[in-house]
Amino acid sequence: MKLTLSSLLLLMLTGVATSVIAVEILQWQRLPLAVPLHVGQERIIFxxxxxxxxxxxxxxxKLRIQSTGGTLYLRANEVIEPTRLQLQNVTTGELILIDIAATVANDSAKLEPVRIVRAGSENPDKPSGDTAAEPPAKPRQTPIPVVLTRYAAQSLYSPLRAVEQLEGVSQVRVNHALNLEGLLPALPVSATTIGAWQLEDFWVTAVQLRNQSSVDLQLDPRELQGDFIAATFQHQQLGKQGKAEDTTVLYLVTRGHGLAQSIMPNQSRIDASSNLPDARETAHEK
Known part of the structure; x- marks a missing residue:
């Protein structure tokens, strides 16, 4: 069978048209977005x-979630009652709420992908990296060490929805095995890094402190050994070992590098009495 040029063009155009995948656009207006799922089918969210x-x-x-490059892949393994998921921008801390519910599909039709855009976006297809029309950033009214410490404390102690947005902040991988014995050498406490965040050239590292003695301890930032821009204790006192109050968190702000480069080398404690003359030798000399 011979095909004319017009027939070939028609077939090609038809093939292109049928290969285009429709995408459902949802605008985030601080109201939960409904994203239905079908059991056994994967749905993509951009x-x-x-x-x-x-x-x-x-x-x-019940639910498999995979995430990469701002794209989510949701697959329900069984029926799921309406449930809320929280999506948090790791840079700004902004939350997007989506309500999912998985049902058994009556037919083989697949759900189309979803794209979530900000409310008021005139052109949803415009790349998110195009910032030519964005207004210049406003100068910060609060010093970075202050806002960064507050953000770290909220990230550890507050629910996800209560964490304030902080543009430009990013979470930093920490070395949980970092030797911090020289951080508070005068106090019998153990110290372990539990989290770190960076904003511009400032770092804040959260360090968990635990009392290792049978007495209460007062915490004084002047006893810290190291090169820090700021230091803040979650609590000013540690209860004796075994009490609920024997643990707190210390927030250390550094500039230009992380905590590892700001810790003083660990020095062994010196027993001053070991340098005193022996009493028996003194008596013999007399």
Whole structure:
């Protein structure tokens, strides 16, 4: 069978048209977005932001979530009642709430991908990296060490929805085995890094302190050994070992580098009495 040029063009155009995948656009207006799922089918969500997902424990075995480059892949393994997920921008801390519910599909039709855009966006297809029309950033009214310490404390102690947005902040990988014995050499405490964040050229590192003695301890930043821009204790006192109050968090702000480069070399404690003359030798000389 011979095909004319017009027939070939028609077939080519038809093939292109049928290969285009429709995408559902959802605008984030601080109201939860409904994203239905079908059991056994994967649904893709384009967020155009680097986000982390807050998942309720009850969905651990019911929902598979994979995330890469601002794209989420959701696959329900069984029926899921309406449940809320929290998507948090790792740079700004902004939250996006989506309500999912998984049902058994009556037919083989697949759900189309979803793209989430900010409310008021005139052109959803415009790349998120195009910032030519964005207004210049406003100067910060609060010093960076202050806002960075506050953000770290909220990230550790506050629910995800209560963490204030902080543009430009990023979480930094920490070495949990970092030797911090020289941090507070005068106090019987153990110190372990539990988290770190960076904003511009400032770093804040959260260090967990635990009392290793049977007495209460007062915490004084003047006893810290190291090169720090700022230091803040979550609590000013540690209860004796074994009490609920025997643990707190210390926030250390450094500039130009992380905590490892700001810690003083560990020095062994010196027993001053070891340098005193022996009493028997003194008596013999007399």
């Amino acid at each position: 967020v155009d932001q680097n986000v982390r997902v807050g998942i309720p424990r009850l969905l651990k075995d």
